[in-house]
Amino acid sequence: MATSRSLALALLLCALSSSCHAAISYPPSAMPAAAPAKGDFLACLTKSIPPRLLYARSSPAYGSIWASTVRNLKFDSDKTAKPLYIITPTEPAHIQATVACGRKHGMRVRVRSGGHDYEGLSYRSTKPETFAVVDMSLLRKVSLDGKAATAWVDSGAQLGDIYYALGKWAPKLGFPAGVCATIGVGGHFSGGGFGMMLRKHGLAVDNVVDAKVVDANGNLLDRKTMGEDYFWAIRGGGGESFGIVVSWQLKLVPVPPKVTVLQMPRSVKDGAIDLIVKWQQVAPSLPEDLMIRILAMGGTAIFEGLFLGTCKDLLPLMASRFPELGVKQGDCKEMSWVQSVAFIPMGDKATMKDLLNRTSNIRSFGKYKSDYVKDPIAKPVWEKIYAWLAKPGAGIMIMDPYGAKISAIPDRATPFPHRQGMLFNIQYVTYWSGEAAGAAPTQWSRDMYAFMEPYVTKNPRQAYVNYRDLDLGVNQVVNDISTYESGKVWGEKYFSFNFERLARIKAKVDPTDYFRNEQTIPPLFK
Numbered sequence: 176m177a178t179s180r181s182l183a184l185a186l187l188l189c190a191l192s193s194s195c196h197a198a199i200s201y202p203p204s205a206m207p208a209a210a211p212a213k214g215d216f217l218a219c220l221t222k223s224i225p226p227r228l229l230y231a232r233s234s235p236a237y238g239s240i241w242a243s244t245v246r247n248l249k250f251d252s253d254k255t256a257k258p259l260y261i262i263t264p265t266e267p268a269h270i271q272a273t274v275a276c277g278r279k280h281g282m283r284v285r286v287r288s289g290g291h292d293y294e295g296l297s298y299r300s301t302k303p304e305t306f307a308v309v310d311m312s313l314l315r316k317v318s319l320d321g322k323a324a325t326a327w328v329d330s331g332a333q334l335g336d337i338y339y340a341l342g343k344w345a346p347k348l349g350f351p352a353g354v355c356a357t358i359g360v361g362g363h364f365s366g367g368g369f370g371m372m373l374r375k376h377g378l379a380v381d382n383v384v385d386a387k388v389v390d391a392n393g394n395l396l397d398r399k400t401m402g403e404d405y406f407w408a409i410r411g412g413g414g415e416s417f418g419i420v421v422s423w424q425l426k427l428v429p430v431p432p433k434v435t436v437l438q439m440p441r442s443v444k445d446g447a448i449d450l451i452v453k454w455q456q457v458a459p460s461l462p463e464d465l466m467i468r469i470l471a472m473g474g475t476a477i478f479e480g481l482f483l484g485t486c487k488d489l490l491p492l493m494a495s496r497f498p499e500l501g502v503k504q505g506d507c508k509e510m511s512w513v514q515s516v517a518f519i520p521m522g523d524k525a526t527m528k529d530l531l532n533r534t535s536n537i538r539s540f541g542k543y544k545s546d547y548v549k550d551p552i553a554k555p556v557w558e559k560i561y562a563w564l565a566k567p568g569a570g571i572m573i574m575d576p577y578g579a580k581i582s583a584i585p586d587r588a589t590p591f592p593h594r595q596g597m598l599f600n601i602q603y604v605t606y607w608s609g610e611a612a613g614a615a616p617t618q619w620s621r622d623m624y625a626f627m628e629p630y631v632t633k634n635p636r637q638a639y640v641n642y643r644d645l646d647l648g649v650n651q652v653v654n655d656i657s658t659y660e661s662g663k664v665w666g667e668k669y670f671s672f673n674f675e676r677l678a679r680i681k682a683k684v685d686p687t688d689y690f691r692n693e694q695t696i697p698p699l700f701k
Contacts, residue, residue, distance in 0.1 A: 219275075219280060224272055228263045230260065240263070248540045248541075256301070259305055278393070284307045285297055287310050288333075296415075297414065311330045326424070334358045335357065338350070338516045347432075349427065349428055353370040360423065373581045374578060375464055375579065378411070380589055381588075385424035387421045388409060388418045410590070418690060431484060435484065439478045439502070452554050456551055458578070459598050469573070473569070486507030513527060514527075539606045542570075542620045543603065543604055544603040544621075546637070548631055549597060559626070568615030570603055572601055572603055577594070578597075578598075582596070587672070591670075592671040635667045638669055639669070645693060650662050677696045685698065
């Protein structure tokens with residue numbers, strides 16, 4: 176069984192899952208929108224959407240609807256700039272009407288599926304602003320086709336909804352997405368999406384074969400009608416930049432009758448640092464059926480693994496490739512794949528029904544950052560890293576190995592560029608229990624990030640868009656359009672050489688920059 180600290184950590188993580196132009200010339204279709212006419216927007220909505228699905232700030236249920244998926248308590252505050260309206264569509268036509276009314280009356284919309292956006296940009300603004308939120312939580316249908324090994328999944332579904340449906344109706348099939356069951360499908364897929372099967376089957380978006388999206392003109396498009404450039408952009412180009420994805424068609428993957436889970440804590444005094452030094456060289460080159468990640472905190476490293484097979488087959492593999500970890504029969508936990516997706520984040524008491532839970536009793540403040548590593552980090556540096564992990568207010572580091580399928584796919588196949596040559600990804604997680612305590616963990620996070628600079632990717636220093644981090648930069652807006660130069664500051668960190676293509680697609684499909692937040696792709700017209 177996982178240690179109580181690691182289980183609490185896993186539950187917590189599941190609870191939370193920049194220069195300007197002086198002047199720009201726009202095509203006629205890209206002129207800035209008019210100032211919002213608030214009453215007109217609401218009146219427009221009520222012509223096409225039942226009033227019970229609309230919540231103004233004056234609505235008695237507004238507060239509970241807004242807070243329903245706020246995963247980071249930093250934003251559950253009176254200081255937060257909240258939407259003027261929340262729309263909870265139950266069919267695509269409601270989304271189309273919202274976009275049409277928003278364009279007509281100058282009301283921008285943001286889109287929330289699961290609320291795991293680390294900076295809360297799907298439901299709040301960093302500055303006073305008039306906007307509405309399309310909350311997708313009532314669009315959560317999962318439709319399986321076991322014979323074709325495909326599924327259509329609404330963006331308001333959570334990963335647990337997919338996993339539960341597969342376990343109940345298609346137990347021989349799985350899907351390679353994230354660890355936390357409460358993550359919303361829309362945001363997760365929009366940024367790429369990876370989990371414990373990334374080395375076998377790649378990203379979630381590597382297995383998306385079609386989608387339905389409402390564009391900036393309110394049209395409902397599929398892969399055929401949107402075109403391949405548009406389809407490329409929504410599969411990893413970041414949430415909200417190009418439209419509102421209503422649903423996704425997935426290619427499901429085969430899973431064996433039994434998988435094996437490892438959760439092995441090792442302390443620094445018992446050689447954890449030597450194991451990490453070895454892990455960073457071995458883990459990316461292991462057979463694709465095996466994924467071993469690390470959760471590093473305090474004086475401990477938890478080696479957490481998923482093997483798509485039995486313990487009998489795993490033991491000789493570990494003995495030959497990573498004997499230093501000392502995996503024994505007693506370390507193996509055999510179960511079905513769907514049991515593993517509940518067990519890994521929630522522990523051995525978790526059941527399939529827990530995958531459907533859309534709430535969490537764990538509420539915390541948090542700050543998150545990320546890095547990518549191409550060259551092994553030397554032992555003396557790891558010793559210094561553990562000194563950082565022992566500091567007051569310290570957070571943790573979660574390290575996911577790459578290699579195999581995720582690295583075999585070309586870097587330009589999707590907007591997600593962190594593939595060939597990557598050893599592992601790092602997520603830095605800091606959390607605290609009260610607003611006044613936030614200064615120390617936040618400072619630790621930024622100091623730790625600065626310390627790691629020599630040992631991670633460079634030019635650009637890469638980051639994962641689903642680990643949203645506003646420290647990397649934010650868009651500047653001139654004449655009601657986000658500038659390419661400001662977006663490039665943060666955008667090349669998330670998307671590297673794919674950023675320019677994303678910006679050119681944005682200019683084609685949303686030239687007025689209607690779908691916009693602090694880190695959405697800006698349009699590039701020239």
